[in-house]
Amino acid sequence: MTLLGKTVYHVSRLGLAAVFIYAGVVKVNDIVAFAGQIANYQILPYAWNYLIASILPYLELLCGILLLLNMRVRPAVLVLSCLNIIFMVALVSAIARGFDIDCGCFKPDSANPTSPLSALWRDVGLLLLMVATWVLRYVKQPKEIE
Amino acid sequence: MNNFPLSPTLRRIFLEALILCILSAAVGLSLNFKLIFNAFSGKAVSSPVPVNAIVDETAVENGVAVNVFPIPVELDELDELLAVGALLIDSRNSDDYQINHLAGAISFPLGLLEDQLADFRKQVSVDQTLVIYCSGYGCPDSFDLGVCLINEGYTDVLVYEGGFPEWQDAGYPLEGGGE
Known part of the structure; x- marks a missing residue:
């Protein structure tokens, strides 16, 4: 792989690691508030918001740590990509229903909430980073992946 | 399916991704058991804020x-x-x-x-x-x-x-x- 490819791979990987470790840590600190943000989307039954809020931050955190350590990169990227697509569907749903809510992407009690539309664009960017990480990881180790 | 060159690798990746999900679910559920139990039983759930x-x-x-x-x-x-x-x-x-x-x-x-x-x-x-x-x-x-x-x-x-x-x-x- 070229130097440019290696640079893009590591920048993408570390960027994703930073985003999801941060997202995981701030949500773990206040699961109830995160559940409230999921509830604001009005997609899941009441109690299921708590179930999802109790699991999702740990999944983000674990995947972020694996990306940081450059271990099990493609499984981590696969999980995060699936999550990202689910987030995007939820955001589109919120936009379509005219909800003016905080996206719930990061700090639950943030003074500067992010609108669903802004969050959607950010998720598109993250998805591109995930695709780059996935593809370049394969190029880097074509015979011994992960 | 077996003729597809990436399929064993992809299967491994999917399996490892599944293990990540199960591991996270186990950690999340065990650390927040009371919270989830209260939510599903209709009791008030307190926030640290x-x-x-x-x-x-x-x-x-x-x-x-x-x-x-x-x-x-x-x-x-x-x-x-x-x-x-x-x-x-x-x-x-x-x-x-x-x-x-x-x-x-x-x-x-x-x-x-x-x-x-x-x-x-x-x-x-x-x-x-x-x-x-x-x-x-x-x-x-x-x-x-x-x-x-x-x-x-x-x-x-x-x-x-x-x-x-x-x-x-x-x-x-x-x-x-x-x-």
Whole structure:
């Protein structure tokens, strides 16, 4: 792989690691508030918001740590990509229903909430980073992946 | 399927991704078991942020702490409160209220506080028990409206934290025009 490819791979990987470790840590600190943000989307039954809020931050955190350590990169990227697509569907749903809510992407009690539309664009960017990480990881180790 | 060169690798990646999900679920469920149990059994779920703070320790009158924050109530307490004449207040926006709201609730959106407060004060006495709700846990409007009404002199202000989603999921009666 070229130097440019290696640079893009590591920048993408570390960027994703930073985003999801941060997202995981701030949500773990206040699961109830995160559940409230999921509830604001009005997609899941009441109690299921708590179930999802109790699991999702740990999944983000674990995947972020694996990306940081450059271990099990493609499984981590696969999980995060699936999550990202689910987030995007939820955001589109919120936009379509005219909800003016905080996206719930990061700090639950943030003074500067992010609108669903802004969050959607950010998720598109993250998805591109995930695709780059996935593809370049394969190029880097074509015979011994992960 | 076996002729596809990446399939064993992809299978391994999918398997490892599944293991990551299971591991995270195990950690999350074990660390938050009580929270999830309470949510599924309809009990109040407390946040570490001061949503449930009933008494502000800095607000002390004559050596006695006074309530400055609304008191949280659970779904199973609402029946009793409504039976003794508590007034349900929907603090969500007017559009949401028109679509659906808790049976018997009146609309008082937090965003229209200044416009509607004078009329509200004329119609509702300060000793009336008020139960305010919005879109469930994490929705701050009911709590914020409760604080405003306490500051306006209302003495018995409660917040139903589960709000509209919990009420709806419990199958309790709703009113409104629907979507």
